[in-house]
Amino acid sequence: MTTVDSGRLYGVGLGPGDPELMTVKAARLIAAAPVVAYHSARHGRSIARSIAASLLREGQIEEALVYPVTTEQTDDYRGTIEEHYDSWAARLAAHLDAGRDVVILCEGDPFFYGSYMHMHKRLAHRYPTEVVPGVTSISGAAAVLGRPLVERDEVLTVLPGTLPAPDLAARLAATDSAAVMKLGRTFPAVRDALTESGRLAEAWYVERATTSRERISPLADVDPSTVPYFSLALVPSRLHTAPASPGSDVADAAAPACTGDVVVVGLGPAGRDWLTPEALAAVEAADDLVGYGPYLDRVPANPRQRRHASDNRVEAERAEFALALARSGRRVAVVSSGDPGVFAMAAAVLEVAAEPRWKDVPVRVLPGLTAAQAVASRVGAPLGHDFCVLSLSDRLKPWDVIARRLTAAAQADLVIAIYNPGSRSRTWQVAEARELLLAHRSPDTPVVLGRDVGGSGERVRVVRLADLDPAEVDMRTLLIVGSSQTRVQERDGAPPLVWTPRRYPGTD
Template identity: 70%
Template sequence: MSEHKPGRLYGVGLGPGDPSLMTVRAVEVIAAADVVAYHSARHGRSIARTIAERHLRPDHIEERLVYPVTTETTDHPGGYRGAMEEFYEEAAARLAAHLDAGRTVAVLAEGDPLFYSSYMHMHKRLAHRYPTEVVPGVTSVSAAAARLGEPLVEGEEVLTILPGTLPEEELTARLAATDSAVVMKLGRTFPTVKGALERSGRLAEARYVERATMSGERTGRVADVDPESVPYFSVAVLPSRVGAEPVADEGRGEVTVVGLGPAGPLWLTPEARGALAAAEDLVGYTTYLDRVPVRPGQQRHASDNKVESERAEFALDLARQGRRVAVVSSGDPGVFAMATAVLEVASEGPYREVPVRVVPGMTAAHAAASRAGAPLGHDYAVVSLSDRLKPWEVVAERLRAAAAADLVLALYNPGSRSRTWQVGKARDVLLEHRAPETPVVLGRDVGGPEESVRIVRLGELVPEEVDMRTILIVGSTQTRAVRRGAGEEIVWTPRRYPEE
């Protein structure tokens, strides 16, 4: 006598709420199932069952999976997580008994079964043991966009989907960095979500959708919603920015000086990414502007690297016309970069009322230091070797003072096509206070495609090997160079300074 075959498990996506948005496949699976299972709170009502009700038969075996807790507290010894784990195990065991008896089990799920759904907890416990099929469904994300009648994403835009249960700072960072977003699970999280939208500068464009496609549907602006009226089944939406009209309460223009970091998107902070996306005009040196993705509707104003004051004045003039302007700068804008130029012009009469904001970025010294180890682990000084804006005598005196104080030195702007002798002069000045064996980190194009990080000794530093894309980190008397493992050399400066 042969054993009977086990039943088949189905995770059935029902769509966002309107029964007419169920797929044909979902209807077929429910009609053929022996057992229909669905989750519900302790009050017994199940939204999933309500959506599928017209397709249920009198002879269906119904398994109601009742949550032991939802948002209230519990006296379970394992707390909320322990209570839920125990519930999922017990629910999976109940469904497994039907499957072992050869019955087909359809587990109903609002939206899509594998998108923030309780079905996935059954799937993880049962799918490896029984034949399983997941029937996808229309998600609340798609339903919300449809009810708003606004595109979610277009072209190269990025959509971020977030649970409202995240901490406000995490929500803020992610909302600032993305193009479009949907924040799920509002309800009691709504004040936190609204706060994150405000802090990220996105509140004015945020839309609210409640019970999309269901009775009692409501849409509007997040800024206008009473927090006390927000149910769990609601979402906040940041639609596509492409072609969007400026929102009415953006106010006057502003200039944001944005640090791009030393290279590439991995070095760009969420705040900087958001500031670039929100700008109507981008202003900057051509090489740096080329690192910013092109966005439809943005105006790009490129210029030569030697016209910083003119560039700052141009950006401030745009802002006086009501434009949101981002001035881009490599590394950190406040370290030998555009923030000073913008603020200097902004301190003059015609521009004093223009809002100016500085968004920091990873500076080249920290990037190069991270690749070499920890050479900046103790006190250090940052000096530009360029004598274009200050006399070389001033540079040399500052090098002597920092070297005499036994500071690690990060040397910016070491050389260019027109400046070829400064590195040699700086080496000679530092050798007055440093041993020739002092480790020197040469970081070139750190984070970029031509990255090169080498460790040499001060006495062997060859000026011809240094160009404008290189930063130098010169160790103090305490800095150590050590070979580890397969021979990799690292540099670090102890945090503890020896006592006299």
């Protein structure tokens, strides 16, 4: 048990490196402490001690907590380091038991990726303890970069570079601003994640911020072999447009054009349950939502966002509008039903974005669950073998092209998923398609009709190809025409099961 005369433990944040960025309280405690502890690598040099060096005085007891391993490989890193944490805690406890106050120095803030927290866990429940916050390295980096981290209702995400690159990329893509800590050996993976997320052009590299060894550079220009652990990647606020101070070299270097981005998002075939987490995050992070009115209606209203609905026949205009918003600094989500790359907005946006005037606007495409997948799932696995996807709409391609492709797919014995089979103004295509298919398929070929799958008007039927009634088909219906191998199993009191075996006749 600890006596009432025990010393007091202080976890003291030193700030990002400049000794003048320590708080007055931190400086007072360091100067007065009987015992000052700090972490260091095996070479004995301690960044924390160097920051506080001017405050240390003769007669103080210094406890160097020397890490036995750092970046090198070891069979049991966690076990080795935990043993040393326990040993260090015991050393400091001996001082506290003797009535001596102990200050543990910590770069940045003690509770922000700080080494101090390991001593806090072991000692704070046993001794009077106080934590003195410090300016974080992120705040220091933003200050020397001369760019705000976040403005208005933007979201800042702080990430360790040790996360797997796919996780980093997903989180970077879904946030407004970001800081990635713990670079060093992780730098190549972090750069790959920034590239994958479309954020590399916005990212800045800041090393040893606020010190005499400070380095700032666009992250894309940094040689990975030169990156130390005490550095970070910063993706600052996209909203900041203020000019740099005249004559400031650092501010001039740190003021790229303020550009938003366009992300084309697949909402899936119906409601929120069919939306991927990645797509949901992108929609929620957007400043502006652009799309066909009924699709926008599927996104819950958010007063922070502006919504721009338009008719379904103005895809190029919609794409241009979204790109213009992004160039003005807005984060824009263009929404599509299903998957945006399947008869939807991705191609339209990319076609317009390929024009030279939009070359500096970042564009990403996020996948969605397709209508074909949704309809197939309701009856089993009709898409279990080779299949193709066709649209019967002759609005953007002539019917003779559609007829040739439909015939070729029928002759190739492919399962066929047919989008846009009919509408109020297109009433004859389904009957024509049925006749083209019957020229090469058995009348008993199963056809799945899926309407509004996932919605309130969902209706799914399985009929023979010969019995396909065009009157049952509208723009919200998707057809899946089986191949010669597609099977149907009738079930008492339940919808039939439809599947196409993965093994084709003639294989071993």
